Amino acid sequence: MKKIERKDIWLFVAQLAVWLIIMLALPLATFLSTQDFHSTKTSFRVVWGIMHSPFVIYFTNFYILGPFLFFKRRFWLFVFCNLALILFMNFPFIYVFLARDRIPEMPEMSPNMWIGFFSGVFMFLLLNCVIAAIAIGIRHFIRVRQIKQQLQDEKAKNTEAELAWLKSQINPHFLFNTLNNISSLTQINPDAAQDAIAQLSDLLRYAMYETNKKTVPIQGEVEFMRNYIALMELRCNEKTEVTTTFDVGQNMEIAPLLFISLIENAFKHGVSSNRPSKIDINLLQNDDELVFSCDNTNYPKDDADRSGSGIGLENTRRRLDLMYANRYKWEQTLEGEMYHIKIILKI
Incomplete structure (x- = not known):
């Protein structure tokens, strides 16, 4: 297993900071505009409800699925794990559809409303896929830079020798x-x-x-x-x-x-x-x-x-x-x- 270096810690902190900024931007704007903690709390819950899935998918792909599956050319297993992860993280939407007849609070929805619901779920699932692709892209960019640096270091050592x-x-x-x-x-x-x-x-x-x-x-x-x-x-x-x-x-x-x-x-x-x-x-x-x-x-x-x-x-x-x-x-x-x-x- 690769030894964790200081630059790896800083990379994780930088990515975490970006995600925190994204998730706290709306609650912070709500607080500054309303000065109401209850509204701010509600705003954060809404944002977290939407963003927790992309958040988990991003870091899972960046640190687990990318290095251990994608870059080792286990593409089918990579796709399967991502689909399973996306479905698991978005299970509430799927549950609403599957158990709609057993939920008393579920209002009667017209065909147009169901179309809108499915369109929203589809777009959200597509967003999760895009987030996974972004994580792999960033990881690939960093990996290429590291490989180039290693090659330069090896070349320098060979030149000195x-x-x-x-x-x-x-x-x-x-x-x-x-x-x-x-x-x-x-x-x-x-x-x-x-x-x-x-x-x-x-x-x-x-x-x-x-x-x-x-x-x-x-x-x-x-x-x-x-x-x-x-x-x-x-x-x-x-x-x-x-x-x-x-x-x-x-x-x-x-x-x-x-x-x-x-x-x-x-x-x-x-x-x-x-x-x-x-x-x-x-x-x-x-x-x-x-x-x-x-x-x-x-x-x-x-x-x-x-x-x-x-x-x-x-x-x-x-x-x-x-x-x-x-x-x-x-x-x-x-x-x-x-x-x-x-x-x-x-x-």
């Missing part, structure tokens, strides 16, 4: 490649390798402890990218030219580690050991836009190269779709030997 999974791919991914760089460096310059390990420690500290939030300050990301680029340059020779430009504000926040995979790809596919190579990385702020661009020479790796897992572009694009849907532009071109990628974010 997917983002966490995507980010978890990034951390070991850049760690794997950086360790490869340091491993190569230990054979050439052990002292530089030791410094690189200390720098890698700072990177890991940031990746593990500073990126657990949905967004992080842009300055921390810039510092992380600077250190990461410095580590990636360790495996580059004098034929590789790396330039960077970072011009961003102090108060901006972005998704953590958003551009690292793109920088990694630039070093993976843009550097050759025996040919001139160039990498140009830029991160600029333009009012409410953040523009990341990377241009690099393109030297595709063969299948035997295991320096990366190839998830970079796909990972970044998916994170952008999840966190910046309809708020980013993606440009990706290859002209000759130069590969260009540009991302414009609306922050």
Whole structure:
């Protein structure tokens, strides 16, 4: 059974208040106009005699017949129960007709009077059916809103889980490649390798402890990218030219580690050991836009190269779709030997 929440109580109170207003409107108007308690009491009895049946039918349909029969597609049982309830609540009218010959006080009624009586009873029964339909309609509207809210909540949870999974791919991914760089460096310059390990420690500290939030300050990301680029340059020779430009504000926040995979790809596919190579990385702020661009020479790796897992572009694009849907532009071109990628974010 569903746990009763505070919003359910408020919903019941609100509906009860509406019905009380409807039933007390005429008695209150009678009292204000006559200042007579007896007339007011009589007025209330008349209203209650008419409205008690729709009142019971409404709440029975809203809280019992709707949830347990109608929305579970037990339509025939729902119709039967409603008819039984309507007939039970309006039994006095039915009794008057069935026992009219045994009621001494019953005046003689002409055919026209009986037609009027039956018409009134029919309209009143029809009103009860309309009230039942209104109760089901309101319940359906609330149910649809609750389902939509649940779907939105589930979607948000799934999005958060997917983002966490995507980010978890990034951390070991850049760690794997950086360790490869340091491993190569230990054979050439052990002292530089030791410094690189200390720098890698700072990177890991940031990746593990500073990126657990949905967004992080842009300055921390810039510092992380600077250190990461410095580590990636360790495996580059004098034929590789790396330039960077970072011009961003102090108060901006972005998704953590958003551009690292793109920088990694630039070093993976843009550097050759025996040919001139160039990498140009830029991160600029333009009012409410953040523009990341990377241009690099393109030297595709063969299948035997295991320096990366190839998830970079796909990972970044998916994170952008999840966190910046309809708020980013993606440009990706290859002209000759130069590969260009540009991302414009609306922050």
